[in-house]
Amino acid sequence: xxxxxxxxxQNLSVSFKTKRGFLKAVNNASLTIHENxxxxxxxxxxxxxxxxxxxxxxxxxxxxxxxxxxxxxKDVDEKVLNLLELKKSKLRTLLWSKIAMMFQASQSSFNPxxxxxMDFIDTVKAHKPRMxxxxxxxxxxxxxxxxxxxxxxxxxxxxxxxxxxxxxxxLLALSLLLEPKLIILDEPTTALDLLTQEKIVVLLNELKxxxxxxxxxxxxxxSIVSELADVVVTMYAGRIIEKSPVxxxxxxxxHPYSLGLIKAIPKLSLDHTELFSIPGSPPDLVEDTIGxxxxxxxxxxxxxxxxxxxxxxxxxxxxxxxxxxNPNNGD
Amino acid sequence: MKINNTVxxxxxxxxxxxxxxxxxxxxxxxxxxxxxxNPVDRYVEEQMVQYGLSAEEARAKASFLFSMDLDKSMLExxxxxxxxxxxxxxxxxLLSPGVPVMxxxxxxxxxxxxxxxxxxxxxxxxxxxxxAILAYRRDKWYEPVVSGIASFLSSIPDFLIAIFLLILFxxxxxxxxxxxxxxxxxxxxxxxxxxxxxxxxxxxxxIMHGFLPIMTYTVSQVGIWVLLMKGxxxxxxxxxxxxxxxxRGIKPRRILSAYVGRNALLPISTEFAMxxxxxxxxxxxxxQLFVYQGIGLELLKATSGQDYPLMQGIFLxxxxxxxxxxFLAEIFYAVLDPRIKAKEGN
Numbered sequence: 001x002x003x004x005x006x007x008x009x010q011n012l013s014v015s016f017k018t019k020r021g022f023l024k025a026v027n028n029a030s031l032t033i034h035e036n037x038x039x040x041x042x043x044x045x046x047x048x049x050x051x052x053x054x055x056x057x058x059x060x061x062x063x064x065x066x067x068x069x070x071x072x073x074k075d076v077d078e079k080v081l082n083l084l085e086l087k088k089s090k091l092r093t094l095l096w097s098k099i100a101m102m103f104q105a106s107q108s109s110f111n112p113x114x115x116x117x118m119d120f121i122d123t124v125k126a127h128k129p130r131m132x133x134x135x136x137x138x139x140x141x142x143x144x145x146x147x148x149x150x151x152x153x154x155x156x157x158x159x160x161x162x163x164x165x166x167x168x169x170x171l172l173a174l175s176l177l178l179e180p181k182l183i184i185l186d187e188p189t190t191a192l193d194l195l196t197q198e199k200i201v202v203l204l205n206e207l208k209x210x211x212x213x214x215x216x217x218x219x220x221x222x223s224i225v226s227e228l229a230d231v232v233v234t235m236y237a238g239r240i241i242e243k244s245p246v247x248x249x250x251x252x253x254x255h256p257y258s259l260g261l262i263k264a265i266p267k268l269s270l271d272h273t274e275l276f277s278i279p280g281s282p283p284d285l286v287e288d289t290i291g292x293x294x295x296x297x298x299x300x301x302x303x304x305x306x307x308x309x310x311x312x313x314x315x316x317x318x319x320x321x322x323x324x325x326n327p328n329n330g331d
Numbered sequence: 332m333k334i335n336n337t338v339x340x341x342x343x344x345x346x347x348x349x350x351x352x353x354x355x356x357x358x359x360x361x362x363x364x365x366x367x368x369n370p371v372d373r374y375v376e377e378q379m380v381q382y383g384l385s386a387e388e389a390r391a392k393a394s395f396l397f398s399m400d401l402d403k404s405m406l407e408x409x410x411x412x413x414x415x416x417x418x419x420x421x422x423x424x425l426l427s428p429g430v431p432v433m434x435x436x437x438x439x440x441x442x443x444x445x446x447x448x449x450x451x452x453x454x455x456x457x458x459x460x461x462x463a464i465l466a467y468r469r470d471k472w473y474e475p476v477v478s479g480i481a482s483f484l485s486s487i488p489d490f491l492i493a494i495f496l497l498i499l500f501x502x503x504x505x506x507x508x509x510x511x512x513x514x515x516x517x518x519x520x521x522x523x524x525x526x527x528x529x530x531x532x533x534x535x536x537x538i539m540h541g542f543l544p545i546m547t548y549t550v551s552q553v554g555i556w557v558l559l560m561k562g563x564x565x566x567x568x569x570x571x572x573x574x575x576x577x578x579r580g581i582k583p584r585r586i587l588s589a590y591v592g593r594n595a596l597l598p599i600s601t602e603f604a605m606x607x608x609x610x611x612x613x614x615x616x617x618x619q620l621f622v623y624q625g626i627g628l629e630l631l632k633a634t635s636g637q638d639y640p641l642m643q644g645i646f647l648x649x650x651x652x653x654x655x656x657x658f659l660a661e662i663f664y665a666v667l668d669p670r671i672k673a674k675e676g677n
Contacts, residue, residue, distance in 0.1 A: 101575075111594070
């Protein structure tokens with residue numbers, strides 16, 4: 001059974017105003033997240049992953065603007081809302097109750113001068129003003145126990161009294177507080193040790209089963225992608241260049257850049273001289289590029305590549321799409 | 332455990348404060364007593380040369396005036412002096428014999444505290460609000476204009492602002508009529524015909540008399556608050572916890588008060604107490620310009636009349652005022668920011 005579309009990003013473009021001109025951080029990106037689906041967004045640093053995800057929750061930094069596109073969200077009553085045209089006050093009621101987000105390195109996500117309990121209470125009060133503090137604390141304690149924290153201790157601590165991993169888990173509990181439909185996770189496991197990482201990944205999978213959440217998560221760690229994602233989306237230079245179901249992605253990678261990312265995973269059996277890396281670095285996004293932005297670094301480059309930007313085309317599997325003139329076909 | 336930490340913190344700060352006051356007291360004592368051509372020796376000399384007193388008589392007179400027994404050893408004198416300081420007894424004024432120094436200070440200090448405190452508070456409230464607004468509207472055209480005016484104001488010495496205000500309000504006859512304020516009637520702290528006390532006529536009169544000094548402190552201080560608050564708010568606005576509060580759908584007003592405001596005010600609150608001390612010290616010129624009978628004007632009189640006991644008393648009181656206000660600032664800071672106490676505990 002195919003789940004319904006929950007969030008549909010259509011042709012989104014985001015530009016930053018810089019001294020040298022407009023920097024196109026996200027360029028004509030389209031992305032669909034279905035209900036109870038987990039989408040992984042991968043790519044090198046500076047490819048627009050964070051910009052894409054922050055534009056969903058309206059926290060783009062000063063100087064950034066959305067030049068084109070729509071972000072459609074299907075609300076509970078089947079109404080489809082364009083988040084970009086929504087009134088601020090209406091959007092505020094959707095945020096966190098429907099779409100929650102966990103930042104990259106969430107070390108300073110809690111108010112430094114208040115105890116953690118205040119962040120939990122504030123959050124619920126903003127959406128359900130009638131809920132009593134006792135109920136809120138009770139619910140928070142349940143969630144904190146679920147992420148394997150000592151609830152009483154965490155709620156009565158200041159952020160500086162908790163370790164990085166504890167804060168990250170507390171934030172995860174906070175993001176579950178209003179049972180949102182979609183949780184955006186920007187590198188959810190980067191600050192954690194391997195054992196805690198594994199626990200978090202298992203927990204995220206369980207929560208997805210239990211509550212039917214959808215995830216959009218950004219990561220550099222492809223092993224987490226294989227464990228957690230249903231769909232993998234590769235971004236390069238502000239563009240989405242490959243979208244694929246996760247099994248198909250690892251088995252039948254089409255875009256040379258995605259393939260490069262997979263090859264760059266260190267393997268224990270290799271010694272470090274054999275470690276693969278993609279030569280060069282991502283292009284300057286201020287300059288207009290004709291053709292595929294990856295062409296200068298690509299080992300499968302054709303003449304056509306530097307002249308014309310390829311569109312997204314479906315592979316044999318219709319859910320698998322890529323933008324490349326000379327895709328990898330296992331040769 | 333938590334309470335212990337707080338108590339420990341306060342006791343530590345209290346001891347530090349007492350230590351600072353003790354050091355300053357000691358320095359003042361030795362400055363007056365030990366320096367070549369120190370006030371005591373000079374006074375003795377003067378009495379001998381000008382009035383032909385014998386050395387014995389002159390020293391006896393000096394001991395009486397400075398309330399020091401010059402025949403005792405330096406250490407004994409020092410201990411007696413410390414005892415007097417603890418009792419806040421600085422002896423009598425030289426210029427108005429028979430009047431204790433403390434009585435003069437008690438008479439003058441409240442007026443300086445009133446004008447300086449009022450002015451500083453006013454500038455703080457205006458500056459903090461303006462700074463926070465500018466930080467929110469930093470992409471608007473008027474942001475650089477207001478910031479420019481603020482940094483201009485904060486770089487002019489306060490006595491120039493005082494002179495300017497004096498001319499603006501008290502000298503220039505706007506449109507051929509009278510100046511806005513009858514400054515010649517506004518000398519002193521209050522008019523002769525009102526009775527000091529808690530009545531409307533007196534309070535209104537006191538505010539009228541203090542208006543120009545208060546304005547001077549306000550205008551000279553407001554710029555620095557605008558700039559400090561703007562900088563502090565901008566850095567707070569980009570903090571993760573503010574962005575996340577927005578994503579959590581918390582109402583903008585709540586974010587401003589509980590997330591941005593409180594964190595942005597932290598570094599500035601200490602500055603407030605420091606400024607209070609500095610301005611009390613700097614009130615000397617302002618009070619002279621407006622002939623305002625505060626501690627600054629008194630210090631000026633004491634200096635020109637070589638009234639050493641009075642100078643000594645004023646210096647010490649000013650020091651104590653500064654040290655106490657920075658003590659209060661530290662306590663206030665610790666209340667606002669739990670991290671301070673935690674650092675202390677480790």
